[in-house]
Amino acid sequence: MKLYKKEGNVLHILSFPNENAEKGDYLLVEDQDAGKALIAQVIDVQFACIPGVLEELLRTLPDGGEPIQGEDIDPLEIAPHITYIQDASLLICKIRATLENGLLSPSSSWLPSRSQSTIKKLSIPMLMKLANVNGKLPITLGSTKDASLLTIDASAVDGTLNIITGKKGCGKSHLSKLLMVSLVGYKATVVVFDLNGEYTSLGLTADGKRNIHYDKIHTLTPAQNFKVALEQLHLNVVMGILTHALHLPGTSAREFRRIWKHLKEKGCLTLHELGEAIRNLNCNQHVRDALLSRYHALVNSGFFTDNPAEATLLDECLLKANEQGGAIIINLRNTSTIDRQIVVEYILGKLVDALQSWRLKAVFLFAEEAHLYLRETYWDDIVTRMRHFGIFTTFITNQPDTIRENIYRQADNIFLFNFTNEHDLDVVSRASRIDAETIRSIARDLPPHHCLALGKVVGDFPIVARIRPLDLKTMGETRLFFKNIN
Amino acid sequence: MQLKRTPILLKANHQETPIAAVDTSTIKIGETSKGIILAIRGATVRKQNRTYHYKRLGPFIFHITEENKKEVYHTLETACFHTQSVSSHQAAPNLMQMPTRLANLLERWLQSVLAKTVTNGLILFDGSLTAGTFDTPVQRLKEILDEARRNGNVVLAFSKMTTLRVNGYLITDLLPEQEPPYLLETAGLQFKPPTVPLGDVYVARLNRASYAFRLDIDREIAHQQKIESIEKLLGNDLCMQSYPETLRLAHILCTFTANEVLAMQHFITRKHGIKMINRPDMHRLLFGPFGKGEGYA
Numbered sequence: 059m060k061l062y063k064k065e066g067n068v069l070h071i072l073s074f075p076n077e078n079a080e081k082g083d084y085l086l087v088e089d090q091d092a093g094k095a096l097i098a099q100v101i102d103v104q105f106a107c108i109p110g111v112l113e114e115l116l117r118t119l120p121d122g123g124e125p126i127q128g129e130d131i132d133p134l135e136i137a138p139h140i141t142y143i144q145d146a147s148l149l150i151c152k153i154r155a156t157l158e159n160g161l162l163s164p165s166s167s168w169l170p171s172r173s174q175s176t177i178k179k180l181s182i183p184m185l186m187k188l189a190n191v192n193g194k195l196p197i198t199l200g201s202t203k204d205a206s207l208l209t210i211d212a213s214a215v216d217g218t219l220n221i222i223t224g225k226k227g228c229g230k231s232h233l234s235k236l237l238m239v240s241l242v243g244y245k246a247t248v249v250v251f252d253l254n255g256e257y258t259s260l261g262l263t264a265d266g267k268r269n270i271h272y273d274k275i276h277t278l279t280p281a282q283n284f285k286v287a288l289e290q291l292h293l294n295v296v297m298g299i300l301t302h303a304l305h306l307p308g309t310s311a312r313e314f315r316r317i318w319k320h321l322k323e324k325g326c327l328t329l330h331e332l333g334e335a336i337r338n339l340n341c342n343q344h345v346r347d348a349l350l351s352r353y354h355a356l357v358n359s360g361f362f363t364d365n366p367a368e369a370t371l372l373d374e375c376l377l378k379a380n381e382q383g384g385a386i387i388i389n390l391r392n393t394s395t396i397d398r399q400i401v402v403e404y405i406l407g408k409l410v411d412a413l414q415s416w417r418l419k420a421v422f423l424f425a426e427e428a429h430l431y432l433r434e435t436y437w438d439d440i441v442t443r444m445r446h447f448g449i450f451t452t453f454i455t456n457q458p459d460t461i462r463e464n465i466y467r468q469a470d471n472i473f474l475f476n477f478t479n480e481h482d483l484d485v486v487s488r489a490s491r492i493d494a495e496t497i498r499s500i501a502r503d504l505p506p507h508h509c510l511a512l513g514k515v516v517g518d519f520p521i522v523a524r525i526r527p528l529d530l531k532t533m534g535e536t537r538l539f540f541k542n543i544n
Numbered sequence: 545m546q547l548k549r550t551p552i553l554l555k556a557n558h559q560e561t562p563i564a565a566v567d568t569s570t571i572k573i574g575e576t577s578k579g580i581i582l583a584i585r586g587a588t589v590r591k592q593n594r595t596y597h598y599k600r601l602g603p604f605i606f607h608i609t610e611e612n613k614k615e616v617y618h619t620l621e622t623a624c625f626h627t628q629s630v631s632s633h634q635a636a637p638n639l640m641q642m643p644t645r646l647a648n649l650l651e652r653w654l655q656s657v658l659a660k661t662v663t664n665g666l667i668l669f670d671g672s673l674t675a676g677t678f679d680t681p682v683q684r685l686k687e688i689l690d691e692a693r694r695n696g697n698v699v700l701a702f703s704k705m706t707t708l709r710v711n712g713y714l715i716t717d718l719l720p721e722q723e724p725p726y727l728l729e730t731a732g733l734q735f736k737p738p739t740v741p742l743g744d745v746y747v748a749r750l751n752r753a754s755y756a757f758r759l760d761i762d763r764e765i766a767h768q769q770k771i772e773s774i775e776k777l778l779g780n781d782l783c784m785q786s787y788p789e790t791l792r793l794a795h796i797l798c799t800f801t802a803n804e805v806l807a808m809q810h811f812i813t814r815k816h817g818i819k820m821i822n823r824p825d826m827h828r829l830l831f832g833p834f835g836k837g838e839g840y841a
Contacts, residue, residue, distance in 0.1 A: 113803075128596075134603065134605060
């Protein structure tokens with residue numbers, strides 16, 4: 059390989075066919091005299107602009123598109139050299155860092171010698187070592203192209219905002235499950251908003267046997283094994299549900315607040331009593347109707363109960379998870395849109411409450427397709443306010459434009475799977491931890507189950523890895539009509 | 545010299561006739577401290593049964609120095625023709641002329657091979673049938689034409705450029721208002737000794753494209769057979785832009801591209817460890833942007 063050109067932080071490197079460099083590979087451009095080296099990543103591979111190639115190609119097709127038949131007598135065997143030159147490629151590389159005296163700096167302001175620099179591939183383990191991406195809590199994500207393991211440290215997702223995105227069927231949920239069970243393995247508390255019920259069997263192996271996570275996976279299905287007694291609820295959580303999930307107007311909300319406080323003081327805060335109080339409320343008919351319709355929505359969700367014994371599971375699970383680690387899977391599979399929002403409002407309120415009172419240390423929240431249940435104002439809340447309470451969110455989506463631009467800008471880690479759609483790539487390329495060109499170029503060519511990891515987890519060196527398989531009953535597969543039809 | 549104003553009208557004759565063409569090419573690959581490195585390559589193309597088939601020889605790479613130039617040339621000449629021409633005994637070729645001299649040697653050898661192997665066909669040469677120059681002894685070209693004739697072939701030589709003029713005008717510019725294809729005959733053409741024309745010179749305009757070429761046809765062929773041979777060429781080969789496709793292919797196939805030059809430089813450096821030197825372009829050096837390079841006056 060030979061250094062050809064440097065423009066800003068982009069290097070153009072001439073590579074010959076036997077050197078076999080591909081997109082995503084890292085190269086070390088070492089200038090011995092300067093005592094420095096550039097670390098650059100290949101983001102595109104193009105044909106080198108060799109003079110005469112067009113003529114070469116044209117003369118092989120002179121006869122109406124059919125190659126002319128003939129015989130070449132080439133006693134000196136020059137033909138392989140012609141092919142060698144013709145197949146030379148130009149590697150477009152982004153400079154990621156400068157290595158000097160074993161230390162990395164983000165500088166790309168110096169110019170290595172074009173004639174004296176040596177260029178060689180930099181293995182991922184060596185790069186990770188240089189970037190100090192190692193720690194006491196390793197999570198092996200998978201393998202890189204050079205067959206080495208890509209291992210991140212769990213602490214790199216601690217206190218961070220993460221996004222897993224890619225087009226449908228490329229392995230996003232698989233990676234989120236891998237991260238989730240790995241965190242649980244390190245005794246972390248994980249809460250998952252499981253939209254399709256695909257996390258519910260993570261305690262089982264692929265063949266249905268119990269695995270090591272079995273006792274730590276707690277699946278809560280709203281209105282089934284997950285109910286809430288009104289007296290357990292804080293007024294602000296209920297108000298959140300009513301105003302944000304059920305869109306209760308301000309005047310009616312004030313009336314509800316009054317009723318709630320009154321019933322609470324009387325010690326009879328039950329669904330039945332609440333309904334009666336609303337029915338007997340002496341107020342404007344419209345206000346009463348508004349309150350009654352919301353009351354029926356709460357009742358019909360089946361999520362609320364008057365029996366405190368039915369409503370202890372979430373607290374128990376959180377307590378257990380806080381002590382020995384565990385995942386609380388909120389199965390939203392058969393839940394209607396409104397009920398889903400009620401449940402999510404409740405859970406988030408409950409988590410903030412538990413975190414504020416230090417009953418919980420921190421929570422890793424995994425939210426699949428969050429736009430389907432998260433209200434507008436919560437996005438900013440989650441990435442700013444709730445992070446300080448200790449809710450560290452991972453958004454998983456195949457529609458990157460459903461996540462707002464400011465979320466991308468603040469994301470600490472992005473796990474990017476294949477996207478071919480320009481619009482999707484545009485959206486993701488707004489992430490601040492990486493340049494748009496890298497995302498566009500590499501993400502477009504990622505094979506299924508391969509992910510481009512960006513951000514803190516990889517020391518800001520974007521790395522492509524094939525996500526390792528998991529021996530879990532994942533339940534994430536799409537049900538197919540023709541699957542068993544020969 | 546005269547150019548007859550009455551054109552000889554031509555009609556395509558589709559009688560199946562093999563067509564073969566030959567061309568060679570040479571290029572200077574670079575300079576060393578002792579001389580130059582050059583490459584030559586030749587190509588023959590045959591058209592038979594509506595398909596083209598080529599045979600390409602080379603590239604052959606030579607490191608020519610003042611010391612070895614004569615030996616290289618004579619060795620090749622002997623290898624190709626088993627004899628050395630009288631002229632080549634006299635003076636050693638100039639170093640800078642060596643690329644064209646060696647290419648010419650290969651071209652004449654390929655022409656002689658076609659003359660021996662093609663029967664009852666048309667053999668197309670690039671250039672003229674003028675002999676008696678340093679690199680084309682009369683005897684050698686004569687032998688090639690004799691051999692071709694013995695095998696029932698007619699040799700047609702197309703010149704892409706000509707210096708022949710009538711009344712100050714190039715013969716290829718003096719085209720009558722006549723629907724092509726046609727030939728214009730020349731008369732009274734005289735060459736300075738020792739050059740000898742071994743062909744009759746015509747101007748050929750073979751299709752509607754406004755191009756015409758000098759065409760030399762073996763002088764020993766009867767007039768009618770000459771006309772028939774051109775008509776067979778029209779009936780058996782494409783003549784886009786008035787130039788036979790078989791000859792065009794031969795030219796294309798032997799020409800060196802920049803890519804090949806790079807490959808040969810790579811080969812020389814890698815395989816033989818020969819170090820090439822970049823001599824400064826004195827025109828550029830002395831005249832800066834006003835120096836257009838060695839090739840310009």
